[in-house]
Amino acid sequence: MHTQTELIKGSTSRTKKLAALLFSLFSYLSFLLTFVYLIGFLGNVAVPKSIDSGPGLAWPWALVVDVLLITVFALQHSIMARKSFKRRWCHVIPPVIERATYVLASSAVLALICWLWQPIDISVWSVQSPLFAGLLVTLYWFGWGLVLLASFMISHFELFGVKQPLDTLRQPKPVNNAFRTPALYKLVRHPLYLGFLIAFWVTPEMSVGHLVFALTSTLYILIGTQLEEKDLVELFGDKYRVYQKNVGMLLPSLRRKSGTGR
Numbered sequence: 001m002h003t004q005t006e007l008i009k010g011s012t013s014r015t016k017k018l019a020a021l022l023f024s025l026f027s028y029l030s031f032l033l034t035f036v037y038l039i040g041f042l043g044n045v046a047v048p049k050s051i052d053s054g055p056g057l058a059w060p061w062a063l064v065v066d067v068l069l070i071t072v073f074a075l076q077h078s079i080m081a082r083k084s085f086k087r088r089w090c091h092v093i094p095p096v097i098e099r100a101t102y103v104l105a106s107s108a109v110l111a112l113i114c115w116l117w118q119p120i121d122i123s124v125w126s127v128q129s130p131l132f133a134g135l136l137v138t139l140y141w142f143g144w145g146l147v148l149l150a151s152f153m154i155s156h157f158e159l160f161g162v163k164q165p166l167d168t169l170r171q172p173k174p175v176n177n178a179f180r181t182p183a184l185y186k187l188v189r190h191p192l193y194l195g196f197l198i199a200f201w202v203t204p205e206m207s208v209g210h211l212v213f214a215l216t217s218t219l220y221i222l223i224g225t226q227l228e229e230k231d232l233v234e235l236f237g238d239k240y241r242v243y244q245k246n247v248g249m250l251l252p253s254l255r256r257k258s259g260t261g262r
């Protein structure tokens with residue numbers, strides 16, 4: 001039989017687990033809203049303020065503000081993803097909501113980018129052919145589709161911090177951090193980032209402001225990929241090294257594929 005103290009302890013810990021789950025759901029919802037807004041923001045569609053909405057600051061100041069905004073995103077994303085930061089951060093918050101806090105912070109910085117972004121309305125290219133413009137818009141949506149699909153392949157709800165608190169309420173504890181190479185991950189090592197690159201670059205109307213976004217975020221993705229792979233090699237060792245040899249980073253490799261794991 002359980003003592004009264006045990007029952008109180010049990011219900012307190014269940015309340016904490018439920019609170020953690022609620023927090024992670026709130027973070028996930030914030031992410032969904034910013035993600036959907038970002039699609040409209042970059043595609044200049046169905047949002048009150050898009051990447052090319054003006055008027056803004058004079059272009060030299062607009063450039064400074066925009067580069068600063070992307071730098072804030074890159075710093076938040078990279079610092080919070082490092083193991084050393086996570087170790088210290090988990091002394092402050094319960095480890096089970098660590099990923100959800102990362103998702104919430106990323107969504108907040110993304111929202112800041114959409115809100116404060118300064119347009120630089122000088123045309124870099126403008127596709128006149130309706131057919132070609134339509135093809136580019138289709139490819140733009142394909143890029144976002146790739147992001148979503150890859151996230152589900154790698155474990156969507158773990159990536160966005162919902163699975164971790166959910167697992168504390170379920171028995172037995174599932175194993176996290178498994179090395180996975182499902183479908184798209186057999187073609188390229190970073191299909192999700194490839195999807196972002198397509199969505200950032202492919203547009204029938206490229207303005208200087210949009211180009212600044214595409215260039216700076218591409219630079220960040222390339223640096224972030226190196227950092228992520230360093231962690232993945234540390235985590236998975238030779239399995240990941242073999243994977244690197246056989247599968248291209250962002251474009252399919254022409255080399256023979258073998259030993260790509262599951």
Ligand SMILES: C[S@@+](CC[C@H](N)C(=O)[O-])C[C@H]1O[C@@H](n2cnc3c(N)ncnc32)[C@H](O)[C@@H]1O
Nearest residue numbers: 150154178179180181185189190191192193194
């Ligand atoms: C935002 S996801 C991006 C995944 C991948 N870079 C991509 O572009 O598809 C980042 C998380 O996925 C994890 N990850 C990346 N590749 C993985 C793999 N092959 N197996 C398991 N986890 C992976 C990383 O450790 C990191 O926590």
